[in-house]
Amino acid sequence: MSDGSRYVPYEERTGAESIVYFTRDLSPAGIQNVYKKVNNGITGKVAIKLHTGEPGGPNIVPPSWVKELMEMEESLKNATIVETNTFYDGDRYTTESHRKTLAINGWNFAPVDIMDEEGTITLPVKNGKWFKEMSHGSHMLNYDSMFVLTHFKGHTMGGFGGSNKNIGIGCADGRIGKAWIHAKNGNDWGVVEEELMEKITESTKATIDHFGKNITYVNVMRNMSVSCDCEGVAAEPVVTPNVGILASTDILAVDQACIDLVYAMTEKEHRALVERIETRHGHRQLSYMKELGMGNDRYKLIDVDNNDMEIDRKEAVKDLKPFVKMQPK
Template identity: 75%
Template sequence: MVYFTRDLSPEGLQKIYKRVSGNIKGKVGIKLHTGEKNGPNIIPREWVKHLVQEELPDVSIIETNTYYEGDRYTTEAHRETLKVNGWTFCPVDIMDEEGTAMLPVKDGKWFTEMSVGNHMLNYDSMVTLTHFKGHTMGGFGGSNKNIGIGCADGRIGKAMIHTAEGSDNMWSIAEEELMERIAESTKATIDFFGKQVTYVNVLRNMSVSCDCEGCAAAPVVTPNIGIVASVDILAADQASVDLVYALKEEDHKDLVERMETRHGLRQLSYMKELQMGNDRYILIDIDNDDTRICPKEAVKDVKPFEG
């Protein structure tokens, strides 16, 4: 099951989260991309604040430092960026602040284990709250990218994903191999949490650029669609991609080109090969009495982006 709402608001986010929150218990972390300083496209802080206050009062936002030098490269700089971007209404745990831990990667092609921020081991459940958008290297950033890159620690795990051993080029892994490495990293994390992890993708302000590009992100030209949620990571990302493809060609051409030229769809097929979820799903429209719909029905009234 994948739930869908067109209600892009704090209330819409809360409503759809409640559909997929049944296994979330104990100490909970929200895995969120908090963005570079003043990033224009991240999930609005007031939406997340509302969700925290209404549904997850004891939660922490969980993040890791970046592999590239920038506003979130060190813990000190990262904490300053969090303040600038307004992530001050609940604790933020930079999971690799005090070190790393290795999690096993079952049936991986590239890894037998993945390095993550060691604070992850303190959590019982994870809510994966993702701004779905394009990505310079990954084609698109959904739940898989949010976890696979975002939970790997900034020095070891992210290097394992991005850099060929012995290479002087930190971005030497590209295209389909990169998608596979991201998915294997994700698998390490979701296997750790088992059933106590859930996935919410917000399809809004979808630049072809990731939020890691901050104010330098390419202008948004793709229409806003809505929010999807599932307890199945592959179904959530597959539905998000399908909803983008279901838009009119003139509305989705830039984002689709970004996905395809970076071999981003390999994320989906490799997650299926790793048995991380299902690419066949039922889309449930929670705005209309839980009607079963197809992606084209979901986006039939979407208006072109007017930036």
């Protein structure tokens, strides 16, 4: 088993390469530009899975950006934002409190489906070590495609939160699925390090196997606190510079590319985020995705700002601007 506290350099990886698209344009247009490169499978009734945040959370993808994106992009005009209730007792624990939080944060421009509002369904986990099935909100079955729009950042328990965490925790229902992921020996919050990363990843696998080719991933590397958006206004201050937006049809490649861009920063720029990832054994998310056949950890990074030229990771973070707080409008 891989050591989740250790970063694996690119030259030590083996296997095929996927394509990851990159833009420095942190805006709705930037999201659209990379989304257009990876949206061929997004058809029919579309679910947009994103983290809508705790009340007043400062670091989420701004609702105004998502609104503009949905207005600009034809395939998303009639899409539904999807969420599930939380496992912890807070402002998104019940459907009623969750909807109040959605209103506070400005998610009132499009339908928002709390997928476990009317019960749960289980989907198979193929070749899982911990699970044979995962419990999700029953409304997941109402969608033909899923667009996974992720705010990439640190995470208190997972080390980092990318597309894998967004789906693995975010699509599991609040009472059953999330309990299965976190529970150890009767303790609801007993799982840490490798076991937690593997359980999150197996939950993700159930979702992506369900949607097959009709799922795609965009990670927004902005306002990257070491804290998850589930910590809301209590999140640690952001000290990592903004990078840009990445997209792929390969979930492992897009999360791995984000990690590689973090490690390509200077020690001063990435110290806090790297410490969070390594102390929580977050790299196990990546190695376990590879073991389960969920994607490739090798990729070509394509710069959509410069005529789709392939670029080196160090070029992508060459001239990072200091972090500037950009509050949602």
